[in-house]
Amino acid sequence: MEVKFINPFLEGTVSVLKTMAFVEPHPGVPYLKKGNAAHGDISGIIGLTGAARGSLALSFSEACILKIVSNMLGEEITTMNDDVSDAVGEITNMISGVSRKLLANEGLNISAAIPTVVSGRNHSIVHVLGGPSIIIPFSIAEGSFAVDVCLAEG
Amino acid sequence: MDKNMKILVVDDFTTMRKVVRNLLKQSGYENIVEAEDGVSALRVLKSQKIDFIISDWNMPNMTGLELLKAVRADSEVAQTPFLMVTAEALQENVVAAVKAGVNNYIVKPFTAEVLNDKIAKIVEKMG
Numbered sequence: 001m002e003v004k005f006i007n008p009f010l011e012g013t014v015s016v017l018k019t020m021a022f023v024e025p026h027p028g029v030p031y032l033k034k035g036n037a038a039h040g041d042i043s044g045i046i047g048l049t050g051a052a053r054g055s056l057a058l059s060f061s062e063a064c065i066l067k068i069v070s071n072m073l074g075e076e077i078t079t080m081n082d083d084v085s086d087a088v089g090e091i092t093n094m095i096s097g098v099s100r101k102l103l104a105n106e107g108l109n110i111s112a113a114i115p116t117v118v119s120g121r122n123h124s125i126v127h128v129l130g131g132p133s134i135i136i137p138f139s140i141a142e143g144s145f146a147v148d149v150c151l152a153e154g
Numbered sequence: 155m156d157k158n159m160k161i162l163v164v165d166d167f168t169t170m171r172k173v174v175r176n177l178l179k180q181s182g183y184e185n186i187v188e189a190e191d192g193v194s195a196l197r198v199l200k201s202q203k204i205d206f207i208i209s210d211w212n213m214p215n216m217t218g219l220e221l222l223k224a225v226r227a228d229s230e231v232a233q234t235p236f237l238m239v240t241a242e243a244l245q246e247n248v249v250a251a252v253k254a255g256v257n258n259y260i261v262k263p264f265t266a267e268v269l270n271d272k273i274a275k276i277v278e279k280m281g
Contacts, residue, residue, distance in 0.1 A: 015263065016262075016263045019263035019264065019265055020173065020262075020263040069169070072169060072172075072173050073169060073172050073173065073176065074172075074176045082168070083168060083169055083172075086167050086168050086169045087167075087169040089167065090167045090169055090170050093212075093241050093262075094241055094262045094263055096241070097240075097241030097242040097261075097262060098242075098262075098263070100242060101242055101261075112241075114212075
């Protein structure tokens with residue numbers, strides 16, 4: 001996967017979570033992912049087609065997503081309930097939207113499918129292209145999450 | 155601006171409806187009703203007086219655009235201000251929504267200030 005794909009997803013992630021969840025995610029150093037194991041306890045996955053095709057996944061640790069959803073909803077969420085799954089889908093959708101807009105500015109018009117959400121310890125993320133994918137690790141005070149992108153042009 | 159106006163929030167994501175409700179409350183709007191898709195929204199519009207509609211674009215059963223067209227085609231509710239919420243501002247979508255009579259659109263993610271500003275501008279324009 002080309003490096004030029006990384007920044008739009010990094011910027012999109014920070015923008016969405018700052019605006020909707022009032023958290024400041026700190027990005028780590030991106031790296032190539034080996035295997036299908038998810039980084040976190042709950043993941044949102046969305047298929048991408050168009051000038052580039054593949055998929056985007058966001059994978060959150062439990063503590064991290066509980067803080068994010070609590071902030072989004074303005075109420076304290078302490079368990080992994082339906083609201084959390086619903087929010088992960090919507091966050092994935094929004095990050096995909098902002099990132100794709102940034103990619104469109106670079107001449108890459110990409111459409112997105114409807115996100116799906118998978119949860120549970122040790123779940124897998126299987127990308128449309130089969131991999132390999134790039135992980136952009138993020139952290140907030142309460143925990144970590146990862147943006148997992150597998151995208152190829154044409 | 156009338157902060158007591160009844161606002162209908164339409165979105166298939168429960169969390170997004172709650173988020174929009176919270177943002178509206180931050181701006182002083184308390185009179186809010188919700189619908190989970192376009193079909194439910196039309197039922198709400200038939201059963202009570204709604205002053206303003208905020209609808210997501212991407213929804214199952216009936217999209218935001220289809221809801222907008224249905225609202226504009228119904229003389230009883232056709233004049234209701236309609237703010238479309240989208241995850242992306244694709245030009246063809248914006249053109250289609252404008253043609254169908256949308257009052258304005260807002261791209262996710264957005265703050266309470268941006269949402270309030272969009273509502274205020276629509277209400278001001280409509281007099």
